[in-house]
Amino acid sequence: MSIQEIQEEVIEEFGIFEDWMQRYEHMIDLGKSLPLIADEFKTEDNIIKGCQSKVWVHAELKNDQLEFTADSDAIITKGIIAILIRVFSNQHPKDILAAETDFIDQIGLKEHLSPTRANGLVSMIKQIKMYAIAFQTQLN
Amino acid sequence: MFDVNEIRKDFPILERTVNGQPLIYFDNAATSQTPNQVIEVISNYYRNYNSNIHRGVHALSQEATDVYENARQKIQHHFNAARAHEIIFTSGTTHSINIVASGYSKLLQAGDELIVSAMEHHSNIVPWQMLCDRTGAILKVIPMDQAGVLDIDAYKDLLSKKTKLVFVNHVSNALGTVNPIEEIIKLAHISGAKVLIDGAQASPHIKADVQALEVDYYVTSAHKLCGPTGVGMLYGKEELLSQLPPYQGGGEMIAEVSFEKTTYADLPHKFEAGTPNIAGGIAFGAALDYMNAIGFETIAAYEQELLIYATEQLKEIDGVKIYGEAPQKTAVISFNVDEIHPYDIGSILDKMGIAVRTGHHCAQPIMDFYKIPGTIRISFSFYNTEKEIDTLIKGLKKAILMLK
Numbered sequence: 001m002s003i004q005e006i007q008e009e010v011i012e013e014f015g016i017f018e019d020w021m022q023r024y025e026h027m028i029d030l031g032k033s034l035p036l037i038a039d040e041f042k043t044e045d046n047i048i049k050g051c052q053s054k055v056w057v058h059a060e061l062k063n064d065q066l067e068f069t070a071d072s073d074a075i076i077t078k079g080i081i082a083i084l085i086r087v088f089s090n091q092h093p094k095d096i097l098a099a100e101t102d103f104i105d106q107i108g109l110k111e112h113l114s115p116t117r118a119n120g121l122v123s124m125i126k127q128i129k130m131y132a133i134a135f136q137t138q139l140n
Numbered sequence: 141m142f143d144v145n146e147i148r149k150d151f152p153i154l155e156r157t158v159n160g161q162p163l164i165y166f167d168n169a170a171t172s173q174t175p176n177q178v179i180e181v182i183s184n185y186y187r188n189y190n191s192n193i194h195r196g197v198h199a200l201s202q203e204a205t206d207v208y209e210n211a212r213q214k215i216q217h218h219f220n221a222a223r224a225h226e227i228i229f230t231s232g233t234t235h236s237i238n239i240v241a242s243g244y245s246k247l248l249q250a251g252d253e254l255i256v257s258a259m260e261h262h263s264n265i266v267p268w269q270m271l272c273d274r275t276g277a278i279l280k281v282i283p284m285d286q287a288g289v290l291d292i293d294a295y296k297d298l299l300s301k302k303t304k305l306v307f308v309n310h311v312s313n314a315l316g317t318v319n320p321i322e323e324i325i326k327l328a329h330i331s332g333a334k335v336l337i338d339g340a341q342a343s344p345h346i347k348a349d350v351q352a353l354e355v356d357y358y359v360t361s362a363h364k365l366c367g368p369t370g371v372g373m374l375y376g377k378e379e380l381l382s383q384l385p386p387y388q389g390g391g392e393m394i395a396e397v398s399f400e401k402t403t404y405a406d407l408p409h410k411f412e413a414g415t416p417n418i419a420g421g422i423a424f425g426a427a428l429d430y431m432n433a434i435g436f437e438t439i440a441a442y443e444q445e446l447l448i449y450a451t452e453q454l455k456e457i458d459g460v461k462i463y464g465e466a467p468q469k470t471a472v473i474s475f476n477v478d479e480i481h482p483y484d485i486g487s488i489l490d491k492m493g494i495a496v497r498t499g500h501h502c503a504q505p506i507m508d509f510y511k512i513p514g515t516i517r518i519s520f521s522f523y524n525t526e527k528e529i530d531t532l533i534k535g536l537k538k539a540i541l542m543l544k
Contacts, residue, residue, distance in 0.1 A: 020159070020491045025542055052483045052499050052514060073513065074481035075543050076488075 003095055006087050007103040014107035023108055027079030034082040035089070037069040048123045053077045055124060059131040065090050066135055068128065080109065080121055088128050093139065096132035101125055142438050148523050150175035150430075161493025164528045169313050169472055169519030170497055171363045172344055174427075178366055181426040185419040193418055194392065194409075208418055211425030212408070218428045219358065220349040221375050225407040228374040228381070229421050233340040234263040236359035236374035237307075239411055240336055241267035243384030244305065250276025253302040255295070255333070257319070258284040258509060259312040262502045264338045268307060277304070284509065288315040288464035296327060303333040310342035314503040314517065315464025316447075316472030318346070325355055334380065340364050340372075344521065345443060345470040347436045350375050362420065367427035371420030374411070381407055388413040439522045443471040446520045446529065453533045457540070463506075463515055471520035474501070477536075480543050482516045488539040489516075494532055 001009070017023045037046070041058040048055040053074030060067050068089040070081045087103070088096050104110060104121070148154050151173045156163050165173065185207075191200035193208050209224070216224045230236045248254075254268055258281050272279050282295045290308070299306075306328040311318050321337050328335045336357040339348055344365040350358050357380070361372035376384075386393050386404055390413035395403040404410050431439065450473055454460050459478035476482055486498035499514040500507045507514055518532065
């Protein structure tokens with residue numbers, strides 16, 4: 001599936017929830033199925049800065065596609081990364097670079113984009129895009 | 141008789157909703173709310189007599205100056221300072237501390253020792269670290285124990301002939317611990333050291349008497365005690381402040397200016413460069429009036445009831461760990477629930493309209509001491525209620541269920 005299609009799927013999924021509690025419960029659930037980063041990659045280098053919680057993201061190129069794994073010590077943050085990874089993982093770096101991120105607003109998680117929230121959501125997206133640039137350069 | 145429901149009417153913000161829920165504001169240690177009476181003072185200033193102070197011959201300027209200097213006297217009397225000019229208006233506690241830290245740049249030598257406590261807010265650590273960098277002085281730390289109590293015996297061992305300055309908070313913003321500052325000051329003076337007490341967290345709960353304490357410097361911010369943000373004060377003994385060089389140069393803090401030589405003003409103006417936050421200073425005085433009208437003893441007693449009630453309720457929840465259980469505490473509770481990250485609980489409580497603070501509370505050394513990423517902190521003021529605590533407990537239980 002393309003990034004666009006996955007985003008639409010996520011938006012539809014979240015569309016059935018009536019209140020924030022259901023949305024959060026779903027996010028917490030998604031967090032439980034996050035493709036976990038291997039312990040060896042939980043290094044200082046892989047920590048995303050700007051978070052109240054710790055977030056590690058690791059990327060590997062497999063068949064021209066970028067595969068992300070991650071972890072966080074905060075459950076809600078795990079849920080957010082799980083959504084991001086679902087959308088951006090196993091995609092070609094150039095598609096990742098071209099992708100929009102306004103779907104986050106559409107699933108009612110816009111407040112997590114606020115810089116004061118310090119959950120690193122903005123940093124995470126940046127990191128994913130930086131990985132895409134790096135691997136794109138490698139491919140060229 | 142103290143009637144919290146009547147008091148709450150003075151604070152219109154307490155009527156608002158957040159995320160569709162009634163606001164429960166438990167982040168008073170970060171900033172307090174401002175009553176109508178203080179808001180009115182600010183509006184009244186701008187509506188009726190806004191004018192630059194100390195400089196004009198015209199009536200408005202005179203009026204503004206009188207009211208502003210009157211506010212300084214209110215602060216002087218509140219803290220029982222001997223002289224009004226020992227009260228310097230600043231932009232807040234952090235600014236106040238920086239004035240003193242910067243002032244000691246030329247007064248310290250390499251090898252001099254400074255003592256800080258393990259439970260300080262970054263604003264009472266970083267300026268001193270910078271001072272040590274500049275002068276070659278050495279920073280030593282008074283350790284604390286698991287209960288969040290300073291080890292005074294260790295402090296006695298740290299003090300020596302080389303100690304020049306000691307800085308401790310009156311009350312810890314992260315733990316609520318009330319520190320034994322009378323003893324800390326006495327011991328420091330025996331060693332010939334001066335003491336700066338950070339009173340930001342204490343001043344909404346405790347009325348400090350700077351003469352009785354014999355403290356050398358005492359600092360606080362107005363916004364912690366029902367005043368506006370952007371204004372605070374530095375109290376310093378006259379003979380000490382006179383020795384410190386000015387912090388910021390500019391207008392107001394001068395006696396005479398020429399390109400050949402400029403001389404500085406006396407206290408307090410030496411440290412009050414530029415046009416101050418006039419409305420803020422006046423409102424600072426008004427905030428003290430407001431709180432003194434209710435009475436600090438009444439306020440403290442009521443807040444202790446809230447503290448005891450909340451602590452009991454929290455302890456009944458499985459997995460709750462409270463940090464900071466000093467024998468004397470103000471109404472602050474820092475806690476975690478098992479291994480759940482404080483950010484998770486804070487986010488869910490926020491959705492329920494409950495405002496708490498999560499994280500390191502600008503006291504990373506404390507978090508490192510307990511080996512935790514941060515805590516959830518609830519901090520009460522005299523306009524909070526037991527009913528709000530009940531709602532918090534219900535919400536907390538729900539959040540824990542969601543996150544386990």
